[in-house]
Amino acid sequence: MIKVANLTKTFGTKRAVDGISFTVERGEVLGFLGPNGAGKSTSMRMITGFIPPTSGTVTIGGHDMLENPIPAKKLIGYLPENAPAYTDMTVQGFLDFAAAIRGLHGDAKRAAIQRAVELCFLQGVLHQNVETLSKGYRHRTCFAQSIIHDPEVLILDEPTDGLDPNQKHEIRQLIRRMGATKAIIFSTHILEEVDAVCSRAIIIDRGRIVANGTPKELRAKSEWAGAVTLRIQGMAAAAVAEKLNQLRGARKVTTATEGDRVTVTVFPRVAGDGDLTREVMEATNGWQVEDLRTEEGRLDEVFRSITLPDTAGKEAKL
Amino acid sequence: MNSWGNIKTITKRELQAYFASPVAYVFIVIFLLLNGFFTFMVGGFFERGEASLASSFFLWHPWFYLFLVPAVGMRLWADERRVGTLELLLTMPIAPWEAIVGKFAASWLFLGLALVLTFPVVFTVNYLGSPDNGVIFAAYLGSWLMAGAYLAVSCITSAITRSQVVSFIISVVACLFLILAGFPPVINLLQNLTSHGQWLVDVITSFSVITHFEGFQKGVLDSRDIIFFLSVIGFSLFTTSVILRTHRTT
Numbered sequence: 165m166i167k168v169a170n171l172t173k174t175f176g177t178k179r180a181v182d183g184i185s186f187t188v189e190r191g192e193v194l195g196f197l198g199p200n201g202a203g204k205s206t207s208m209r210m211i212t213g214f215i216p217p218t219s220g221t222v223t224i225g226g227h228d229m230l231e232n233p234i235p236a237k238k239l240i241g242y243l244p245e246n247a248p249a250y251t252d253m254t255v256q257g258f259l260d261f262a263a264a265i266r267g268l269h270g271d272a273k274r275a276a277i278q279r280a281v282e283l284c285f286l287q288g289v290l291h292q293n294v295e296t297l298s299k300g301y302r303h304r305t306c307f308a309q310s311i312i313h314d315p316e317v318l319i320l321d322e323p324t325d326g327l328d329p330n331q332k333h334e335i336r337q338l339i340r341r342m343g344a345t346k347a348i349i350f351s352t353h354i355l356e357e358v359d360a361v362c363s364r365a366i367i368i369d370r371g372r373i374v375a376n377g378t379p380k381e382l383r384a385k386s387e388w389a390g391a392v393t394l395r396i397q398g399m400a401a402a403a404v405a406e407k408l409n410q411l412r413g414a415r416k417v418t419t420a421t422e423g424d425r426v427t428v429t430v431f432p433r434v435a436g437d438g439d440l441t442r443e444v445m446e447a448t449n450g451w452q453v454e455d456l457r458t459e460e461g462r463l464d465e466v467f468r469s470i471t472l473p474d475t476a477g478k479e480a481k482l
Numbered sequence: 483m484n485s486w487g488n489i490k491t492i493t494k495r496e497l498q499a500y501f502a503s504p505v506a507y508v509f510i511v512i513f514l515l516l517n518g519f520f521t522f523m524v525g526g527f528f529e530r531g532e533a534s535l536a537s538s539f540f541l542w543h544p545w546f547y548l549f550l551v552p553a554v555g556m557r558l559w560a561d562e563r564r565v566g567t568l569e570l571l572l573t574m575p576i577a578p579w580e581a582i583v584g585k586f587a588a589s590w591l592f593l594g595l596a597l598v599l600t601f602p603v604v605f606t607v608n609y610l611g612s613p614d615n616g617v618i619f620a621a622y623l624g625s626w627l628m629a630g631a632y633l634a635v636s637c638i639t640s641a642i643t644r645s646q647v648v649s650f651i652i653s654v655v656a657c658l659f660l661i662l663a664g665f666p667p668v669i670n671l672l673q674n675l676t677s678h679g680q681w682l683v684d685v686i687t688s689f690s691v692i693t694h695f696e697g698f699q700k701g702v703l704d705s706r707d708i709i710f711f712l713s714v715i716g717f718s719l720f721t722t723s724v725i726l727r728t729h730r731t732t
Contacts, residue, residue: 214730234575237574237575244570249570253502261494265488267484
């Protein structure tokens with residue numbers, strides 16, 4: 165549904181987005197991760213046709229965004245960053261406008277508004293002015309606008325930003341449900357969301373894609389992937405470390421002592437090495453092991469290790 | 483067909499927005515008060531003893547519009563950019579020119595409404611005498627076209643900046659030029675300065691809204707005047723589209 169090829173955007177001398185390519189099919193929810201200023205919003209603005217790319221192409225459902233924008237835009241629902249909405253209208257009026265400009269009229273329009281209002285829990289504020297809404301409601305109003313025409317492609321720029329935990333949960337559920345039949349891209353810097361919602365994730369840094377895979381695959385890149393953590397009673401930390409360091413698959417061992425218990429983590433030489441667990445179990449045979457578990461890897465650690473801190477260039481303001 | 487539908491949807495939304503805020507009512511009340519005051523007190527409508535609205539009523543319109551029209555037009559694009567709704571609007575399945583025309587049309591219709599609400603003055607002059615209502619109608623049409631030209635200039639200035647105040651000031655200055663280019667004291671000054679260059683004076687005065695509005699006030703519907711106003715509008719809206727596109731590219 166969404167095909168992005170060699171997308172590049174330069175602002176002056178700065179390369180905000182530098183040759184990114186990926187595709188998203190129907191039924192996929194793609195998480196778009198990256199530090200602030202990495203080029204997430206700029207990419208989304210190009211995908212939705214708001215700003216033209218310096219080079220590269222965006223194709224939505226077979227329509228080229230540059231050459232044939234109207235049919236391409238028809239397929240898209242877009243929630244921009246900070247969820248802008250016309251402040252001088254009521255929620256009802258705003259959704260009415262959004263539906264009309266999407267070509268809905270009469271009963272179809274009424275039904276579409278009703279559906280979006282129910283999905284986004286806006287019943288209580290329907291006749292309130294957008295200006296007087298709290299941030300969460302305003303966000304949901306803009307979200308409702310993006311799904312009002314039941315689009316095949318959804319582009320959501322930080323859809324859960326500024327919501328309370330309950331609302332976040334609802335929106336994630338909603339995205340995941342809709343992800344079954346649509347192609348969805350959503351950006352976030354909350355890593356739990358990737359696990360909760362995404363079928364695939366892309367990490368973007370300084371305008372380039374630095375990782376692309378399922379959350380599980382990404383996690384496997386962590387040095388924690390396949391690490392074995394165990395708690396042992398009645399042994400000295402040094403002795404434990406020495407013994408475990410000799411294991412073939414072990415790269416390094418860290419220990420922490422707490423009372424008469426030692427917590428040890430053995431990191432694998434090869435990330436995600438499944439044999440390490442067996443090796444550790446054999447080596448510790450006869451010890452008083454209270455707890456032993458294999459780590460799946462940590463997304464935040466992967467994120468930190470492959471993105472550089474402080475790319476904090478200013479994002480393009482339009 | 484679709485373009486028309488899109489323009490209508492946008493125009494409708496803009497009009498709703500005007501009347502949802504106090505701006506519309508404040509504008510209309512001030513416009514009517516100014517008209518009343520200048521027509522009857524300053525313009526000396528009663529003292530003249532003429533069954534005409536040209537020199538007491540329409541005379542002031544270029545000057546009222548100088549401040550009032552930029553006030554109506556300043557929010558058109560500046561606010562969209564400030565609030566971020568421009569991003570919504572331009573990712574909708576519509577062509578940018580449809581949005582530009584739709585928003586312009588809404589403001590122009592609104593100005594038309596304010597103008598129509600001055601109807602009591604027409605009744606008054608008809609009650610007191612027997613004016614040529616054709617002339618009055620032509621002058622109304624000219625006044626509305628002139629307001630459209632000012633408004634289109636305000637569209638440009640509104641697209642340039644995110645700040646409504648800046649937009650207002652630039653557009654007042656630009657509109658002031660459109661007036662002064664045909665203002666008699668300025669014309670005299672130009673004629674003194676350029677002793678043997680009548681053509682230069684002609685070129686400058688031909689840009690003036692006053693020169694082109696004069697014909698309408700006399701009841702003359704000259705196609706050149708109509709084309710002048712329409713081309714100012716067309717050119718300005720085109721410039722607006724170029725500016726909006728430039729913002730997005732750089």
